[in-house]
Amino acid sequence: MEGDKPQEDAEWSLTMAKIIYTRTDEAPLLATYSLKPIIEAFATSAGVEVETRDISLAARVLAQFNDRLPEEQQVGDALAELGDLAKTPDANIIKLPNISASVPQLKATISELQSQGYDLPAYPEEPSTDEEKDVRARYDKVKGSAVNPVLREGNSDRRAPQAVKNFAKAHPHSMGEWSKDSKTRVATMGSDDFRDNEKSVIIEADDTLSIRLRTAAGETKVLKESLPVLAGEIVDSTKMNAAALDEFVKDQIAAAKADGVLFSVHLKATMMKVSDPILFGKVIEAFFPDVFAEYGDVLAEAGLTSDNGLAAILAGLDTLPAEAAAGVKAGIEKGLADGPDLAMVNSHKGITNLHVPSDVIVDASMPAMIRVGGKMWNKDDQTQDTLAVIPDSSYAGVYQTVIEDCQAKGAFDPRTMGTVPNVGLMAQKAEEYGSHDKTFEIPEAGTVEVVNSTGDVLMSHEVAAGDIWRACQTKDIPVRDWVKLAVTRARLSETPAVFWLDETRAHDRNITSKVEEYLKDHDTEGLDIRIMNPVEATQFSIDRIREGKDTISVTGNVLRDYNTDLFPILELGTSAKMLSVVPLIAGGGLFETGAGGSAPKHVQQLVEENHLRWDSLGEFLALAESFRHEFNVHGNERAGVLADTLDAATGKFLEENKSPSRKVGEIDNRGSHFYLTLYWAQQLAEQTADEALAEAIAPVAKALAEKEDAIVAELLEVQGGPVDLGGYYYPNDAKTEAAMRPSATLNEIISSLSKTV
Ligand SMILES: NC(=O)C1=CN([C@@H]2O[C@H](COP(=O)(O)OP(=O)(O)OC[C@H]3O[C@@H](n4cnc5c(N)ncnc54)[C@H](OP(=O)(O)O)[C@@H]3O)[C@@H](O)[C@H]2O)C=CC1
Numbered sequence: 001m002e003g004d005k006p007q008e009d010a011e012w013s014l015t016m017a018k019i020i021y022t023r024t025d026e027a028p029l030l031a032t033y034s035l036k037p038i039i040e041a042f043a044t045s046a047g048v049e050v051e052t053r054d055i056s057l058a059a060r061v062l063a064q065f066n067d068r069l070p071e072e073q074q075v076g077d078a079l080a081e082l083g084d085l086a087k088t089p090d091a092n093i094i095k096l097p098n099i100s101a102s103v104p105q106l107k108a109t110i111s112e113l114q115s116q117g118y119d120l121p122a123y124p125e126e127p128s129t130d131e132e133k134d135v136r137a138r139y140d141k142v143k144g145s146a147v148n149p150v151l152r153e154g155n156s157d158r159r160a161p162q163a164v165k166n167f168a169k170a171h172p173h174s175m176g177e178w179s180k181d182s183k184t185r186v187a188t189m190g191s192d193d194f195r196d197n198e199k200s201v202i203i204e205a206d207d208t209l210s211i212r213l214r215t216a217a218g219e220t221k222v223l224k225e226s227l228p229v230l231a232g233e234i235v236d237s238t239k240m241n242a243a244a245l246d247e248f249v250k251d252q253i254a255a256a257k258a259d260g261v262l263f264s265v266h267l268k269a270t271m272m273k274v275s276d277p278i279l280f281g282k283v284i285e286a287f288f289p290d291v292f293a294e295y296g297d298v299l300a301e302a303g304l305t306s307d308n309g310l311a312a313i314l315a316g317l318d319t320l321p322a323e324a325a326a327g328v329k330a331g332i333e334k335g336l337a338d339g340p341d342l343a344m345v346n347s348h349k350g351i352t353n354l355h356v357p358s359d360v361i362v363d364a365s366m367p368a369m370i371r372v373g374g375k376m377w378n379k380d381d382q383t384q385d386t387l388a389v390i391p392d393s394s395y396a397g398v399y400q401t402v403i404e405d406c407q408a409k410g411a412f413d414p415r416t417m418g419t420v421p422n423v424g425l426m427a428q429k430a431e432e433y434g435s436h437d438k439t440f441e442i443p444e445a446g447t448v449e450v451v452n453s454t455g456d457v458l459m460s461h462e463v464a465a466g467d468i469w470r471a472c473q474t475k476d477i478p479v480r481d482w483v484k485l486a487v488t489r490a491r492l493s494e495t496p497a498v499f500w501l502d503e504t505r506a507h508d509r510n511i512t513s514k515v516e517e518y519l520k521d522h523d524t525e526g527l528d529i530r531i532m533n534p535v536e537a538t539q540f541s542i543d544r545i546r547e548g549k550d551t552i553s554v555t556g557n558v559l560r561d562y563n564t565d566l567f568p569i570l571e572l573g574t575s576a577k578m579l580s581v582v583p584l585i586a587g588g589g590l591f592e593t594g595a596g597g598s599a600p601k602h603v604q605q606l607v608e609e610n611h612l613r614w615d616s617l618g619e620f621l622a623l624a625e626s627f628r629h630e631f632n633v634h635g636n637e638r639a640g641v642l643a644d645t646l647d648a649a650t651g652k653f654l655e656e657n658k659s660p661s662r663k664v665g666e667i668d669n670r671g672s673h674f675y676l677t678l679y680w681a682q683q684l685a686e687q688t689a690d691e692a693l694a695e696a697i698a699p700v701a702k703a704l705a706e707k708e709d710a711i712v713a714e715l716l717e718v719q720g721g722p723v724d725l726g727g728y729y730y731p732n733d734a735k736t737e738a739a740m741r742p743s744a745t746l747n748e749i750i751s752s753l754s755k756t757v
Pocket residue numbers: 096097098099100101148270358359360361364365574575576594595596597598599600601602613614615616
């Protein structure tokens with residue numbers, strides 16, 4: 001049947017340490033089809049076991065419905081299994097980027113699986129019966145950023161290794177020019193938003209809180225019955241005023257039009273999966289006020305919500321009465337014609353920034369704009385200055401600071417610029433990461449209160465209908481661990497470290513008090529550790545970057561996300577080249593590949609012209625760290641040899657510039673994997689720490705070198721035409737394997753390698 005997947009190894013137990021390689025989505029999944037057999041062959045030769053777990057969006061959807069699917073279609077809940085493993089010292093997990101699904105992506109996955117013969121229920125937009133509510137709850141479990149918070153049971157340590165940074169300096173990526181009269185800027189609310197309204201408390205003793213809405217009409221509605229908290233935990237609450245947001249967005253639409261710049265909104269509807277789709281929807285409603293004034297009720301009745309973007313509304317028009325459908329369509333066209341020009345996701349296909357909530361994700365989109373000289377693409381496929389709308393002011397100042405700096409001093413120079421690694425607080429769903437089950441679109445005016453078990457009101461906010469209220473939790477152990485990780489990183493890399501904490505935010509003031517206390521637990525003699533607000537910290541870091549100096553950014557969860565795309569994209573051209581390690585609090589290791597996403601555009605190119613430009617450097621770096629962890633923790637000497645030789649091979653790979661090209665007809669992801677294989681085999685054959693291994697690999701290294709021309713020719717010859725993968729979210733295994741492993745000569749050598757030792 002279409003979509004059949006290889007059976008995962010059944011006899012795995014939590015007590016035996018192994019390396020787990022995750023199977024994910026889109027470009028990283030395609031790359032896995034080529035790279036995984038190579039990794040397995042080397043690992044087997046050294047007696048290290050590597051197993052696969054499927055945490056792709058499709059597999060996660062299927063795992064929710066095992067009770068409704070026939071046995072042969074059932075898949076295990078690999079994410080739950082790995083989530084448990086991550087809390088044990090035995091975890092050694094390599095995690096590739098995966099889709100954090102918006103509703104349109106989730107619906108597309110469901111239809112694809114249905115077309116492949118999986119009898120899945122439709123996604124209920126407005127669940128009313130118990131059964132629909134159950135189905136919706138199951139789908140909600142896989143929605144948005146549902147993988148990372150489960151696996152990330154530790155804080156984050158992301159940096160560009162020296163070899164990668166040196167490569168970027170020697171082979172600088174292109175940077176757009178900045179003009180002094182650039183009109184590009186960030187617009188943010190600054191008042192009555194999440195930052196401005198934030199309140200925060202530190203919990204004294206373990207307790208269970210609840211959240212309630214006291215309505216203006218005198219009723220009490222429980223929003224959250226039970227919110228267990230631990231002593232020392234920081235709990236915050238805040239709200240975004242819907243009326244203020246609406247006024248702000250309307251002002252920005254007018255300002256963009258008046259200034260002749262593109263209007264663009266930057267949110268994170270995937271990771272902030274409850275609040276940001278609502279914000280996205282409100283921007284769409286502000287952009288097309290007439291459509292929603294006239295047809296809002298009809299659209300709502302048909303389950304067409306602005307939260308899922310313009311594309312979903314346009315695609316659902318045939319479910320509306322003909323007259324309403326025509327009216328909505330005409331209204332949208334008029335809105336587009338009368339409003340400011342919109343930043344485009346794909347000008348050829350007419351996809352605007354407002355079409356799909358997962359298309360423009362702030363962490364990657366703002367740096368991409370800065371990289372090209374502060375511009376985005378308009379409908380004529382030309383770059384243009386942009387008004388970047390980031391409604392909440394908590395972090396928007398970071399981008400505005402970088403933009404102003406570039407306007408004054410020009411683009412950064414990748415040949416000379418320093419680096420900004422990051423130590424990020426994220427363990428145990430810290431901060432906004434864990435806010436989703438405590439985020440509410442307020443149904444009616446009143447007061448939201450956070451109450452402890454003795455009935456004391458810890459925090460309260462006056463709210464109006466439509467406001468977005470949310471609470472966040474930050475446990476104490478992750479904060480201690482984060483401070484320790486920051487000190488360790490500062491010591492190891494002899495680099496100043498700056499905690500990015502905002503004195504105007506209640507939450508950050510509480511974090512600051514803990515940072516000041518926990519720093520005393522460490523030997524900080526000789527280290528340069530500072531605390532600055534995000535705007536000052538940005539300026540400090542970029543001033544140093546221009547002087548070629550490095551500065552560690554030690555941040556909360558959201559800035560972890562933002563900074564680990566911002567600086568890598570400016571320094572290296574992409575965050576795919578980052579080393580991204582999560583030392584798990586329980587002692588295991590989670591090794592993430594790169595710091596970016598699943599590059600949907602890359603899949604499109606492969607399908608159209610059989611060229612995959614995905615760069616697996618992040619995978620190479622993560623894999624070496626994972627082998628090293630195996631050596632450090634379990635004393636597996638051969639894993640240590642694999643780690644060192646892989647790093648050396650990656651160094652050679654960079655020196656020889658064998659990264660995938662963007663152009664069809666040149667070496668792509670598959671070719672880059674061949675070169676890594678060649679250099680790794682050569683390093684193994686040359687090393688002296690394990691002579692038996694060197695001897696066993698020598699003939700393989702020789703064969704790879706001798707067959708280089710033949711292999712490269714086989715890999716290039718397939719490029720140019722379209723490829724059928726038999727699915728996008730759940731591609732056909734045989735078809736994808738055939739597409740991603742087209743060199744018979746290479747395949748034969750790889751299979752001989754796994755039999756060597
Ligand atoms: N850790 C995770 O699991 C993450 C998952 N995501 C998910 O990924 C999806 C896409 O997110 P998006 O914001 O578009 O970000 P992406 O990082 O996927 O894409 C942005 C651009 O970065 C470049 N890029 C990214 N990775 C590579 C790579 N390995 N090699 C070469 N270039 C690369 C590509 O540029 P170009 O097109 O110029 O080649 C790409 O189009 C979403 O579903 C999102 O939720 C996002 C971030 C992290």
